[in-house]
Amino acid sequence: MKRxxxxxxxxxxQGLLTLGxxxxxxxxxxxxxxxxAEVHGMAQRGGSVIVHVKLGEEPSPTIPLGSADHxxxxxxxxxxxxxxYAKKGAIISLNDFLWPPPLSTYPSKDAVIGxxxxxxxxxxxLDANGLxxxxxxxxxxxxxxxxxxxxxxxxxxxxxxxxEAVEKALSTRFRGRAFEVNRQVLMAAYEEGLRVAxx
Amino acid sequence: xxxxxxxxxxxxxxxxxxxxxxxxxGALEAGxxxxxxxxxxxxTEIVEVLSEVADSCGxxxxxxxxxxxxxxxxxxxxITGVRSLVAMKHVxxxxxxxxxxxxxxxxxxxxxVVVSADDPSMHSSQNEQDNRWYGLIAHVPVLxxxxxxxxxxxxxxxxxxxxxxxVPLIFRSTTRISHTRMPIxxxxxxxxxxxxxxxxxxxxxxWVLVPSHARxxxxxxxxxxxxxxxxxxxxxxxxxxNPGCKKAIVASGVAYSYVKEALExxxxxxxxxxxxxxxxxxxxRKPVAELLxxxxxxxxxxxxxxxxxxxxxxxxxxIGAKVPVRGKDLIPENYELSVERVYNPVASFLGVERSKxxxxxxxxxxxxxxxxRPPTLCPGCPHRLxxxxxxxxxxxxxxxxxxxxxxxGCYTLGYLKPFETQSTCFEMGGSIGVAHGxxxxxxxxxxxxxxxxxxxxxxxxxxxxxxYNDSKIVVLVLDNMTTAMTxxxxxxxxxKTAMGKAVARxxxxxxxxxxxxxxxxxxxxxxxxxxxxxxxxFEKYKSGVRVAIVSRMACALEAARKxxxxxxxxxxxxxxxxxxxxxxxxxxxxxxxxxLVEPGSKKPKIMxxxxxxxxxxxxxCPYKAxxxxxxxxxxxxxxxxxx
Numbered sequence: 001m002k003r004x005x006x007x008x009x010x011x012x013x014q015g016l017l018t019l020g021x022x023x024x025x026x027x028x029x030x031x032x033x034x035x036x037a038e039v040h041g042m043a044q045r046g047g048s049v050i051v052h053v054k055l056g057e058e059p060s061p062t063i064p065l066g067s068a069d070h071x072x073x074x075x076x077x078x079x080x081x082x083x084x085y086a087k088k089g090a091i092i093s094l095n096d097f098l099w100p101p102p103l104s105t106y107p108s109k110d111a112v113i114g115x116x117x118x119x120x121x122x123x124x125x126l127d128a129n130g131l132x133x134x135x136x137x138x139x140x141x142x143x144x145x146x147x148x149x150x151x152x153x154x155x156x157x158x159x160x161x162x163x164e165a166v167e168k169a170l171s172t173r174f175r176g177r178a179f180e181v182n183r184q185v186l187m188a189a190y191e192e193g194l195r196v197a198x199x
Numbered sequence: 200x201x202x203x204x205x206x207x208x209x210x211x212x213x214x215x216x217x218x219x220x221x222x223x224x225g226a227l228e229a230g231x232x233x234x235x236x237x238x239x240x241x242x243t244e245i246v247e248v249l250s251e252v253a254d255s256c257g258x259x260x261x262x263x264x265x266x267x268x269x270x271x272x273x274x275x276x277x278i279t280g281v282r283s284l285v286a287m288k289h290v291x292x293x294x295x296x297x298x299x300x301x302x303x304x305x306x307x308x309x310x311x312v313v314v315s316a317d318d319p320s321m322h323s324s325q326n327e328q329d330n331r332w333y334g335l336i337a338h339v340p341v342l343x344x345x346x347x348x349x350x351x352x353x354x355x356x357x358x359x360x361x362x363x364x365x366v367p368l369i370f371r372s373t374t375r376i377s378h379t380r381m382p383i384x385x386x387x388x389x390x391x392x393x394x395x396x397x398x399x400x401x402x403x404x405x406w407v408l409v410p411s412h413a414r415x416x417x418x419x420x421x422x423x424x425x426x427x428x429x430x431x432x433x434x435x436x437x438x439x440x441n442p443g444c445k446k447a448i449v450a451s452g453v454a455y456s457y458v459k460e461a462l463e464x465x466x467x468x469x470x471x472x473x474x475x476x477x478x479x480x481x482x483x484r485k486p487v488a489e490l491l492x493x494x495x496x497x498x499x500x501x502x503x504x505x506x507x508x509x510x511x512x513x514x515x516x517x518i519g520a521k522v523p524v525r526g527k528d529l530i531p532e533n534y535e536l537s538v539e540r541v542y543n544p545v546a547s548f549l550g551v552e553r554s555k556x557x558x559x560x561x562x563x564x565x566x567x568x569x570x571x572r573p574p575t576l577c578p579g580c581p582h583r584l585x586x587x588x589x590x591x592x593x594x595x596x597x598x599x600x601x602x603x604x605x606x607x608g609c610y611t612l613g614y615l616k617p618f619e620t621q622s623t624c625f626e627m628g629g630s631i632g633v634a635h636g637x638x639x640x641x642x643x644x645x646x647x648x649x650x651x652x653x654x655x656x657x658x659x660x661x662x663x664x665x666x667y668n669d670s671k672i673v674v675l676v677l678d679n680m681t682t683a684m685t686x687x688x689x690x691x692x693x694x695k696t697a698m699g700k701a702v703a704r705x706x707x708x709x710x711x712x713x714x715x716x717x718x719x720x721x722x723x724x725x726x727x728x729x730x731x732x733x734x735x736x737f738e739k740y741k742s743g744v745r746v747a748i749v750s751r752m753a754c755a756l757e758a759a760r761k762x763x764x765x766x767x768x769x770x771x772x773x774x775x776x777x778x779x780x781x782x783x784x785x786x787x788x789x790x791x792x793x794x795l796v797e798p799g800s801k802k803p804k805i806m807x808x809x810x811x812x813x814x815x816x817x818x819x820c821p822y823k824a825x826x827x828x829x830x831x832x833x834x835x836x837x838x839x840x841x842x
Contacts, residue, residue, distance in 0.1 A: 024382070107566065112563070112569070133808070
């Protein structure tokens with residue numbers, strides 16, 4: 001049985017739940033079983049968040065450590081924190097954005113990216129906040145951008161759910177202009193993903 | 200809009216539903232006409248999603264002021280023959296425990312299900328109590344699904360069981376059921392014809408629990424309890440998978456999904472009999488007794504407490520079985536389970552190779568290390584402004600060594616530096632009761648800090664008690680005009696119900712005034728005025744006046760959302776490089792996530808994308824180096840002041 005685990009990590013408020021739900025919707029549309037485990041409430045208030053997306057037949061809710069095939073990270077420090085969930089050689093799609101917790105001391109973006117590369121992950125960077133701002137004026141759609149980008153860089157992922165299925169899922173969660181703008185963000189990031197992965 | 204609502208899709212549809220939505224849909228199919236709750240993570244979306252479809256389904260849905268009143272409302276419907284649901288988080292059932300016990304004695308006329316959403320690992324809770332025990336205390340059956348898909352099917356059956364035995368029933372979910380999404384094939388429709396009008400039959404021997412009636416009812420409770428344990432064991436409640444093996448695993452609720460996946464990973468599905476339990480209380484006797492006959496060793500896997508384990512051992516002793524039963528000696532008792540926490544105990548039990556995989560995973564090391572990121576107050580959060588105002592005012596009024604007792608809500612995060620305006624946090628409403636007790640035994644000034652929704656939930660009786668028993672405390676209500684932590688549900692102070700009906704608005708200051716407090720209402724967005732008002736309130740307090748403060752300002756998430764939707768431009772602030780001396784007052788005093796200091800930089804920077812214009816940093820800056828960068832829409836501040 002085919003199993004594929006995607007960990008979505010970032011800071012509460014960055015739209016991680018929507019990102020997870022969109023993958024879930026797209027799976028549902030193409031008849032792929034999936035489970036998407038989230039946290040709500042206190043855990044979401046600017047805290048560190050992981051959403052466990054497990055593709056496979058009736059999976060248990062959470063991804064075991066070292067078992068994610070792909071990590072979609074909306075923030076650099078969180079990518080490092082949750083790298084323990086990634087398999088050896090896993091793909092990490094990383095938003096080129098470091099958001100330090102208030103009153104903290106923290107390593108530079110380059111230091112974190114270097115440490116991740118050293119671990120042998122296949123790291124792909126996208127300025128998702130910038131891409132979102134280009135279409136929406138703010139980073140609000142960075143989550144959608146990261147999903148498009150992740151599909152673009154990962155043939156195995158898009159072999160299970162196509163970007164067209166995600167586009168359709170998008171149309172059930174967004175309407176009118178919001179849908180149109182998010183669709184553009186999705187497709188632009190997808191193309192960028194294909195490009196950086198050399199396809 | 201309603202027709203497209205995923206909860207209303209026809210039979211045969213396949214929809215991605217959150218566990219809580221699956222529970223809501225199942226309950227609708229079972230024919231409920233009343234659903235109530237007080238919001239609490241991880242239970243909230245059950246009644247939230249029902250409120251969205253209430254009108255089109257003809258279901259009455261309410262956010263009650265607390266779990267006790269929610270329980271009473273739904274229970275009342277069920278004793279008149281109307282199917283109902285009440286949902287709450289695990290600790291909410293403590294608030295409703297009194298009526299839970301009595302409801303078991305009097306029973307119901309139609310299906311009544313109490314959904315208890317437990318929170319193993321305490322993702323958003325003060326404890327991780329295992330509410331399956333409540334079933335044993337109250338003599339109420341408990342059902343628990345292993346995933347959201349099963350939750351959908353199982354809750355429908357819960358109504359059949361409740362109606363058949365005329366008993367209330369606890370449906371126990373956990374965070375990983377309630378907040379996990381799965382595609383679900385809808386195999387039923389929401390019935391058009393339902394019993395939505397009840398008939399109350401005068402029957403004091405049943406509904407009036409004076410001691411003599413209660414004694415009679417207790418005998419009924421025990422008889423029904425034994426019948427259920429003996430006769431209810433169909434595959435929805437308990438299922439024996441791969442029977443006849445010498446080794447057997449008994450797995451209850453969500454623990455089954457971890458066991459199943461671990462067995463798949465170790466290729467051991469055919470090596471073991473698995474008893475999948477969905478009714479942990481009372482544990483069905485017959486399938487357990489059968490298993491005890493042929494199994495030579497049993498491992499019980501369940502999340503949190505050994506509820507199934509103790510019952511299974513009890514059955515084993517009563518039938519004279521000598522099978523060794525393992526359980527909490529191998530399986531962790533604290534925090535939620537996972538495949539990796541279950542894998543090695545199961546492997547050891549079966550005598551297959553343990554996995555080293557999870558021991559080898561290392562954290563990424565950097566210098567300095569990756570800093571922790573605890574939850575924090577959002578940019579623009581009104582609590583940040585109020586805490587700043589209160590601390591400055593206490594200082595000005597000469598209040599020293601203030602103890603700030605705290606409560607349950609986003610504002611609990613005030614325990615963090617630099618605010619430290621939450622020194623206790625135990626349970627809903629606890630801030631005021633604990634403040635009162637402290638004031639009786641310590642000399643420090645005591646300020647009880649409580650949110651608006653929490654005040655209505657459980658803050659009024661202790662506020663009254665503090666007046667009646669005459670203690671010297673300040674009650675501070677943080678009124679953001681919503682139940683923010685759980686996702687912005689309305690409450691009595693908003694003048695709106697779950698179903699969107701406009702009703703009378705009950706303001707905290709009116710309640711406090713009638714209890715005997717002199718109330719100061721402040722708007723912390725007007726920081727200077729607010730400091731003046733709170734300083735004089737504290738001076739009054741020092742002179743012996745009973746004082747309460749209501750700080751009213753909308754939740755920043757709500758204000759920002761409203762601004763986005765209505766095209767209102769909120770102020771965006773920036774640091775004027777030339778004026779900034781790098782004193783870091785704005786960083787240290789308010790810990791706003793929208794202000795950062797880049798590595799190597801000596802001056803702070805405002806992340807304009809995340810700033811919502813509360814202006815607190817500008818107020819604080821001693822060098823007036825923080826200014827409004829844009830031209831905000833006229834009247835933007837109204838968004839912060841209206842519910």
